[in-house]
Amino acid sequence: MKSKIIKAYGADSPKSDLSEMQITRRDLTAKDVEIDILFCGVCHSDLHTARNDWGGTKYPAVPGHEIVGRITAVGAEVSKFKIGDLVGVGCLVDSCRTCDSCKKDLEQYCLNGSTGTYNGQDVHLGGHTFGGYSESVVVDEAFVLRVPENLDLAAASPLLCAGITTWSPLRHWGVTNGTKVAVIGLGGLGHMAIKLAKGLGASVTLFSRSPEKIQDALDLGADEVIISTDSSQMDKVQGKFDVIIDTVPYVHDVNPYIATLAISGTLVLVGYLGPLEPVLNTVPMILGRRSIAASVIGGIAETQEMLDFCGKHNIVSDIEMINMQNINNAYERMLKSDVKYRFVIDMKSLKV
Structure with a gap:
């Protein structure tokens, strides 16, 4: 499969700080959309994965599963979205779609193992998936969410987790x-x-x-x-x-x-x-x-329901914005609960 190289931030080992690196994103398949990442929230799971606190981290690890951005390209068979749409990606980018859980819109409990936005099995390129601490991401449209335009986009990103x-x-x-x-x-x-x-x-x-x-x-x-x-x-x-x-x-x-x-x-x-x-x-x-x-996260339909509800009631997270280059300091502060209440990365800082 064809692919392209983009900039990202990740860890090479449990003991290393996160730093700039290059990762590979696949070219679009028929059902894929490409998303230019505008903001990415910082979750405790990001830190635990980067430092292998739970075991099983695959390196290099690029965290980030609270992604908000705009679509820059669509595959030939994409029907739900178009270029320019404001969208989000949460903790999942795929599942088997055939088991009882998936049929009930409970992809987070996929009986055959859902695919995490990061540290999951990449069935397209091999290896493992890379998350939202990156310039862009390519995701099957079935796992992409529509973000209400009226919301503060940076503060909306933590809604995805x-x-x-x-x-x-x-x-x-x-x-x-x-x-x-x-x-x-x-x-x-x-x-x-x-x-x-x-x-x-x-x-x-x-x-x-x-x-x-x-x-x-x-x-x-x-x-x-x-x-x-x-x-x-x-x-x-x-x-x-x-x-x-x-x-x-x-x-x-x-x-x-x-x-x-x-x-x-x-x-x-x-x-x-x-x-x-x-x-x-x-x-x-x-x-x-x-x-x-x-309980753990939610399925795609339920996540869309939540985003629509937040759009209607103007509910977003309370955030502190950081540049990508300050992520290691943010991790240390997060361990001390020194944030009200969620760090969000302005991804422009990675693209300069």
Whole structure:
């Protein structure tokens, strides 16, 4: 297959900083579109992949799966998009499209393994896929999303991961007008969970260990903030919440939150990968038909639904814009939670 060389930013090893490099993009197939990348959000998954924190990273690794750009070329059989369209690409660029999950628009749970925007198997060129820390990307139109033109384009890019990661469980567990929702943790995921739950008409409470985050949460639209280390505050909300979205990205004790669920309520983990410690106490779960569940991103149809909803309600992420050349510093700051609430790369900085 024909291909072309473009500029990108990536890591050559788990210990190396990200730096400028050249990568190969395929020429368009009949169903492909080529996208000039304008903005790319920075996700914790980018950092974990670059540093091989989860194992299995293929190098060179070019992260980035919160992509917003404009189409510059289309394949001969493309029907959904045209040159000039404003589009996005999230965490997936392909799936088998034939399994039960894919047939139900749940490509994120593809039973044969979906293809990640980066570090996935590249069936066209061989090797592995490269993400959005690059000048452009070529994607099958079936995995390209339409971005509402009225949104702030830079602030819209985190919707492609942080947005859908929180939207999907809110929708799946039936959050609507009057639902009582709590969010654990105020970061990239947490601030989007607050905005989207409020947009759906829910009453929203933030659980936080940090009193200094109270005003920030209220400014984002939260109705209440509970300091989770304060037992008297926790006692006040026993049996209250229909859905809790837990965005904390590290191991933590979820037991104190289970008792704050209403009868038949569900706590959904969206931030942490790994075994829970300490172990779960099932007593409050059994006595209240309470559940602990987990969720990851969303399918293409659901992601488009989320983007359309955000366009209608003008919901975007709170961001700090950076140049591509400052990504390593951004990673260090991200580890310290020193960002409100998502870094976004202005890709013009790579193209100079």
